[in-house]
Amino acid sequence: MADYKWPPAEKRSLIGKRIPRIDGPAKSSGRAKYTYDMNRPGMLHAKLAYSPHAHAKVTGIDTSVAEKMPGVKAVQIIFPVGTEVRWAGQEIVAVAAETEEQARDAARAVRIQYDVLPHMVSDVPPDRAGANIVKSGEVKEGDPDKAFQEAEIIHEGYYGNTQVVHCCLEPHGQVTEWQGDKLTVWATTQNVSGIGGEFAKSLTAKGVPVDVANVNIICQMMGGGFGAKFAADPWGVACAQLAKTTGRPVKLMLERDQELMEAGSRPTLYARVKIAGKKDGTVTAWQSDAWGTSGPQAQSPLNLPYLFRVPNRLANYTAVLTNTGPTRAWRAPNAPQQCYVTMCPFDDLAAKISMDPVEMYRKNFPILGPRVKEYAEQLTIASELMDWKSKWHPRGDTRPGPIKRGVGVALHTWGGGGRSSTCQVRINPDGSVEVSLGSQDLGTGNRTVIGIVAAETLGLPLDMVHVNIGDSRYPPSGSSGGSTTVGSVSSSTRVTATDALNQLLAKVAPVLGVTPDKLEATDSRIQAIDDSSKGLDWKQACAKLGGTSIIATNQMSRDIISAGVGGVQMAEVSVDVETGVIRVDKMVAVQDCGLVIDMTTSESQVYGALIFGINYSLYEEKIMDQQTGRHLNPNMEFYKLAGMNDIGELVVHMMTGPGYDERGPIGLGEPPTVSPGPTLSNAVANAIGVRVPELPMTPDRVLAALGKA
């Protein structure tokens, strides 16, 4: 059994360095082919007819007019008569036609009758939600009553996270094509190795029997996922049915409004919080009455407070069932909301005693949980990068003029770790190397990470390694969720590349007259560890394989990765108290993710997460119309996202070296997305002197908090 481990710092030629992503040239030249870009010979286009009602029963579907329209080749009912529609935008029928325009015309011509039922699209507090609630119970620890009675300081407040959506620039969708009983699906998916089974099961249940072995999922490039793209989805299955019916490839991509209405959103979370402590800033008691909506789904109980283990706590959660559309995992599911309703009350309690929140967090290290030493270090570094000590002031900027400045801070944690992943490494007699996994790159840099790990292990430059991902014919690798991808694939690639190398060393050792364990692969050479003159260059070594390639296949090892990261973020903002407009001046992110594989794409993940956070803190909100039950802004004009001029100065500091590297890769996509909300909200409170209780902090909410609206 080989001893798998990461190379020590002085031996790393690629790992941890700044390396541009290997699919960058394909993307920046426009040559990268995404699912949306697949044009197959004879391909039809499909569009969806969907419910305009938030809650209704389908009583009739008439496709006769649509079927006769120009270019229409097939109609597929997705949800039949009798279906209870639970949100506006739910797909009912798919239509395939020769052109996109014809398919759109025909989808509009489908006549669907409904019995319209009462709807609720507002996630009001449970006491106003009537019967539409599911109580998820209560958690009690210590003696909260006594702790609140004995407290020296108490703060009570309300905090809310409204609904946001994923708004992937490449919408959900796929191209499906049958060849006999074999189905190929070009899908935009976070789950290349997983959704084949779902297609097979759903299609078979719908009378189109197909074995999972005959379903090939391909996703070479994808335009974002953020947690919304794990499933085959009803429209995906319908697309495959249409392809079967017509005998032609079919492309069905959601239109922008459908993407925003029904392809997933982040659950809301609101809480009335009571927090208490001592005059020195130690938090002793917590009480939260929380609620939120997952749309028509009930959410599992939320564990509050986040990160800190307050000894005396009472926390309950009530799910409010609404017709706002389905929720899906959204970059660090639930954590940004929980972080917000925790870190804001902590900050408010600190403000009560005019305490610097950095000092307050330090004061509460005893209840912080794991990695206190790392948080302490990160707080120090973040404070320096922000120049916190000179910028922080007690709550409310007292300087004259309408522009008020303030700073805020918050902490976060996330698990990461790894999922099952199998890798195949092939070393060919001509020296070429192929690494194959049924994984996917959402834009995170996964493809580059795999290449770096393989090249480092084999002592080769990055461009000598061909990385094959995005195809279910490669060995299965877990879905990309929970920040587990890099942990999974870096581990399976390291293990398997080590195995492959050991086979090569065994072949070469007799030629060099040393035992395999005395050989190393470095600088495109196989050579004796203690005598570099005794060696062969990589191609010469591979030529010794004769006509047979080395093919090694193995699984990830949990021994060389771990889970659990932390980070500290700080923000500086300017708020115009006359208009309510907030500008981000600067954000600092100090982030831990264990061993960094590629510094460039790691930093990009964190920069991107800060901007993601600026979006959900200041701009984006899924706005529902109470009367019609419809999503009012399913477009990119009124579903607001930051532009290049809205982000301020961003500073990212990755924690590396002793204390971090030896934990192995952990995963990074989600953790830095968790805390920008409270970081920015706390900065705004520090600037204007009052809490803006809900995200996003739109100008109207800022003015309302100031008592001006």
Next chain:
Amino acid sequence: MSNKDKPKDAVQPPADSKRDLGRRDFVKIVGGTGVAITTAGVLAGAPAAEAQDNPPRGKIVGPGTVPITLKINGQSRKLNVEPRVTLIDALRNHLDMTGAKKVCDRANCGACTVQLNGKAVYSCTILAIDAAGMGADIRTIEGLAPEGQLHPISAAFVANDAQQCGFCTSGFVMASKSYLDANPHPTIEEVQQWLGGGNICRCGTYRGLRRAVVVAGGGSVPAEGAD
């Protein structure tokens, strides 16, 4: 993989002469939004205004497919499209030129940006027949550099990691091309102002983007880890 040799323009619904519309009628029927559409499609400069001043005359076209010729990357491309087909759909669905992306389809995000007579425009909000009618010189990202080579702007995007998922990237590259054509050596502040609203990136690559455009213009940016 490609269907570029088998355009689906062969499919033509039977023409219904009663419903045939002139192009000017078409513009009227869409409530004047024909003008609004093309105007909204223009990021800077206004080829639409030129089209408005010199309305094409005579020929009745649509609603079935009509033959048009688009001048793309210096080549004449003949295709048959319905008059309502937008330039982005003509490029992507009829010519298999998929570099420009369809995202918002409403002139908000810039992923579909191409150059029309040197100006950056949203190809989702220009009708293909309008682009053909004005004889516009259309430049797409496919024409930036020969296969196997990278245009300096694209290379700067790679070096500064100005892309994550990459779905906005083509649009940013083409918007940057138009900007740099007019302002060859911008500062980071100028880039930030100019590219501040016309193109949207969901992954959040703006920091890399603004650095890339400065570098593509020959400017320098602080070393990584130093700013």
